[in-house]
Amino acid sequence: MTGPQPPAADPKDPAATPGTPATTPGRNDPAAADTDPRGPASAPGATTPAAGAPAGTAPEAAASTGGAASPGTTRPASGPAAPAPWATTTPAAATAVAPAPGADGGPPPGAPTAVVPRLPQRKRVRNVLIVLAVLLAGAVATAALNSGSRHGHLDPRSADPSGSRAVAELLKERGVTTRVVTTARDAAAAAGPGTTLLVTDPDPLGTAQRSALRSAADLSGGRTVLLAPSGPSLPLLAPGVRSQGSAHPDVLAPQCTLPAAISAGRATTGSGERYTALPGATACYPSGGHPTLLIVPAGRTGGETVLLGSETPLLNDSLAKEGNASLALQLLGSRPELVWYMPSPADSDPGDGPDAGEKSLFDLIPAGWSWALLQLFVAGALAALWRARRLGPLVTERLPVVIRASEATEGRARLYRKAGARDRAATVLRTATRERLAALVGVPPTRAHDPASLVPAVSARLTGKAASGDVTALLFGTTPSDDAALVALADHLDALEREVRTS
Numbered sequence: 230m231t232g233p234q235p236p237a238a239d240p241k242d243p244a245a246t247p248g249t250p251a252t253t254p255g256r257n258d259p260a261a262a263d264t265d266p267r268g269p270a271s272a273p274g275a276t277t278p279a280a281g282a283p284a285g286t287a288p289e290a291a292a293s294t295g296g297a298a299s300p301g302t303t304r305p306a307s308g309p310a311a312p313a314p315w316a317t318t319t320p321a322a323a324t325a326v327a328p329a330p331g332a333d334g335g336p337p338p339g340a341p342t343a344v345v346p347r348l349p350q351r352k353r354v355r356n357v358l359i360v361l362a363v364l365l366a367g368a369v370a371t372a373a374l375n376s377g378s379r380h381g382h383l384d385p386r387s388a389d390p391s392g393s394r395a396v397a398e399l400l401k402e403r404g405v406t407t408r409v410v411t412t413a414r415d416a417a418a419a420a421g422p423g424t425t426l427l428v429t430d431p432d433p434l435g436t437a438q439r440s441a442l443r444s445a446a447d448l449s450g451g452r453t454v455l456l457a458p459s460g461p462s463l464p465l466l467a468p469g470v471r472s473q474g475s476a477h478p479d480v481l482a483p484q485c486t487l488p489a490a491i492s493a494g495r496a497t498t499g500s501g502e503r504y505t506a507l508p509g510a511t512a513c514y515p516s517g518g519h520p521t522l523l524i525v526p527a528g529r530t531g532g533e534t535v536l537l538g539s540e541t542p543l544l545n546d547s548l549a550k551e552g553n554a555s556l557a558l559q560l561l562g563s564r565p566e567l568v569w570y571m572p573s574p575a576d577s578d579p580g581d582g583p584d585a586g587e588k589s590l591f592d593l594i595p596a597g598w599s600w601a602l603l604q605l606f607v608a609g610a611l612a613a614l615w616r617a618r619r620l621g622p623l624v625t626e627r628l629p630v631v632i633r634a635s636e637a638t639e640g641r642a643r644l645y646r647k648a649g650a651r652d653r654a655a656t657v658l659r660t661a662t663r664e665r666l667a668a669l670v671g672v673p674p675t676r677a678h679d680p681a682s683l684v685p686a687v688s689a690r691l692t693g694k695a696a697s698g699d700v701t702a703l704l705f706g707t708t709p710s711d712d713a714a715l716v717a718l719a720d721h722l723d724a725l726e727r728e729v730r731t732s
Contacts, residue, residue, distance in 0.1 A: 360612065360615070364608055368604075381571075383429045383430075383456070383540060383543065383544070383571065384409075384571065385397035385407050385409060385569050386409070387545075388545065389545065390544065390545055390546035391544055391545070391546070392544070392545050393543045393544060393545065394545060395545045395548045396543055396548055396554070396557050396558070396561070397569075399554065399558055400558065400561060400562050400567060403558065403562050404565065405561070405562045405564075405565060405566070405567050406565070406566050406567065407567045407569055408566065408567070408568050408569065409569045409571060410568060410569070410570050410571075411570075411571055411572065411573040411576075412573060412575070412576055413434065413437075413438035413439075413441045413442055413570070413572070413576050414441065415570075416428070416441075416442065416445070416568055416570040417441045417442060417444065417445035419566075419568045420445040420446070420449035420451055420453070420568065421449050421450070421451055421566075422449065422450040422451055422530075422531075422532075422564075423451065423564050423565050423566055424449065424451040424452075424564055424566045424567075424568055425451060425452045425453075425454060425561055425562075425563060425564045425566070425567045425568070426442075426445070426446070426449075426451060426452070426453045426454065426568045426570060427454045427456070427561060427567060427568065427569050427570060428442065428453070428454070428455050428456065428466075428570050428572075429456050429540070429569070429570065429571050429572070430456065430571070430572050431455050431456070431458045431462040431466055431572075432457075432458060432459055432461055432462045433572060433576075433577040434462065434572055434576055434577065435576060435577065436465070438572070438576045439462060439465040439466055440465060442466060443465055443466055446466075446527045446532055446534055447527050447530070447532065448530060449530065449532055450530035450531045450532045451532050451564060452532065452533050452534075452535060452563060452564060453527065453532070453533070453534045453535065454534075454535040454537060454560060454561065455467065455534065455535065455536050455537070456537055456540045456543070457501045457502050457537070457538055457539060457540055458472075458502070458536060459472050459502055460472050466534070467523075467525055467534055467536055469507050470504050470505060470507060470523065470525065470536065471504065471505045472502050472503070472504060473502075473503040473504060473505060473517075473519040474502070474503060475500075475501065475502065475503070476498070476499040476500070476501060476502070476503045476516035476517070476519070476521045476538060476539075477499060477516060477517075478499050478516075479497050479499045479500045479541070480495055480496070480497050480499060480551055481495065481496065481497075481498055481499045481514040481515070481516055481521060482494075482495050482514070483495075483496075483513050483514055484513065484514070484515055485511060485512060485513035485514075485520075485522075486511070487511050487513050487522075487524065488559075489555075489556060489559035489560060490513040490514065490522065490556065492552075492555055492559070493552035493553075493555035493556035493559065494551070494552040494555075495551045495552055496514065496542055496551050496552045496553050496556045497539065497541045497542060497547055497550055497551055497553055498514045498521040498522055498537065498538060498539045498541070498542060498556075499514070499516050499521055499539065500539045500541050501521065501537075501538040501539030501540065501541070502521070502536075502538035502539070503515075503516055503517065503519035503520065503521055503538055504519060504520055504521070504523045504536055504538065505519065506519070506520055506523065507523075507525060509525075509526060510523055510524060510525045510526070511523070511524040520538075521537075521538035521539060522535070522536070522537055522538065523535070523536040523538075524536075535560060537560065541553070542554075542556050542557045543557050646712070651708055651709050651710075651711075651712070651714075651715050652708040654715055655708050655709055655715060655718060658718060658719055658722055659703075659704055659705070659706075659722065660678070662704065662722045662725070662726055663677050663678055663683060663704055664677050665726060666683065666687055666704075666725075666726060666729055667683055667686075669690075669726075669729050669730055670683075670686040670687055670689075670690055670729065671686065672686050680701055680704070680705050683704065684700050684701050684704065684705075687700055687704075687725075687729060688700050690728075690729045690732045691728060691729070691732065692728070692732055700725070703718075703721055703722065703725060704722075704725075
C-alpha cells in the first residue's frame, strides 16, 4: 500500500531538477503541507505555527511539525544490514522549501490575510470629548448653583454658616438697603448722616485706609460699626480705647442703659475682644469689668463709633441664639442705608496686624480648594475606571477570516527562504527534536540539550548499526549548506525520532 504521490516539481524552481530523488513527507518536512489534502492542521501530531513569529527568523512553521509519520506514508523496510535512514548522506538535490515571496517581502499577491477589527480613532476621540464635556457641564452647573450663596466670611450675600445673609435679609425687610464695598475709598465716600458703615475686619487695614475711615466717621455724622478691632487698629479708629484681651463666657448680660441692649437681652458677645471704657461712652455686656460693646461719640456732627468685640451675633449660624438678632438689627438698622465694607487685599498693610508674616501657603489659598481637589480626584478615578482593562474570564472570539494552516506555513516558508535563514531553521528543527526525544528516552527536560546526557540515551534505543557520532552530528551538527541539505536534515530527524519511538 502506498501513500499519496508527492507533488510535481515546479519547473520554475531551479532546485527541482529531473532525476532528483523524491523526499518522503514527514512531520519535519516543510513540504508536507502539500501531501495531505487536509493541510498540516488536520494531520496527526501537526501543530499550527505561532502567529507572532518574526519574519526574519528560521522556518519555525516547518520545524514545529515534527513527530510521527503522516497516515498513508510508505517507508522502505530496513533489514538487519541496512543502514538507518537518518544516517544517510545529504542527497545531491532536493525540492525547495517554498516559492519566493512577493517583491516587497510580504506575502505573494492574492494570498489571504487576516483582518483584525480595531476601534476607529475618531470614535475614541469622540468618547473622550463626551466625558470631558459632561465633567465641564457638571462643574459649571455646580459653580452656578453655588455662585449666589458662597461668598466668604461675614459676607451679606453668603448663606454659609459663617456668612451674614440672614441679617441682611432681615434688614431688607425693615427697609434698610445694604451696599457691599471692598475699598476704604468707596466706604469713606458712601458715609453720611443717614448711613451706617460696618467695617468687618479693621485690623489688616493700612494706615491710609484707617485714617480715611476715621475722617469719614468724624465728619459724616453717621454710625460706624467696627467688628472686633484689636490693638493695631484702635489708636486711629478709636483714639483712647485699649484692648483688654478676650472675654469669657460667651453669653453675657447687657448691664447698661442702652435701649438696644436692654431690648435684646443676653447675647453672645463674649467670644471676642474687651475694651476700656471712656468718659462719655456707653459700655455694655461687660466681662470681668470690661465691656464687649462700646459706643463712643464721634466729633460734633452727632455721629458715633460702635466697637463690637465679637462678630458672632452677625453670623448665620448664631443669629437665632439668645438676643443676637435683635442686637444686630438695632446696631445696623438705625439708618436707612448700610454700607458693608469688606476690606480687599489691596487695602491691607502687610506690616500691620497680629497675623502679619505668620500665614502659610494653605492660609493664602481660597476657601473651598479642598473640595475642588476632591472633585478632581473623583473625576480622575472615574476616568481611570472607565479606561482601565476589565479582568474577567477568557472568551472565544470568532476570527474575521479563516486561513488554512498550510497557507500560513507556505507564506512563512517563503519569507524564511528569502531571508536565507537556514542556520536558524536547523536550530529550531534540532531543538524541537531534542525535546521530544528527551521525553521518549527519559532524559529530564533541563538536560535535553546536553549532548552528554541525550546522545547515549538515544543511541541505546537504536537497533541499527548507527554510531553515537552520527546521532551527535544529527542532533548537534553544523548548519546545512543549502536548502536541499536543510530538507534532508528534516527527513533524517523525522526518521530518527520515528525509530526511537517504535523501538
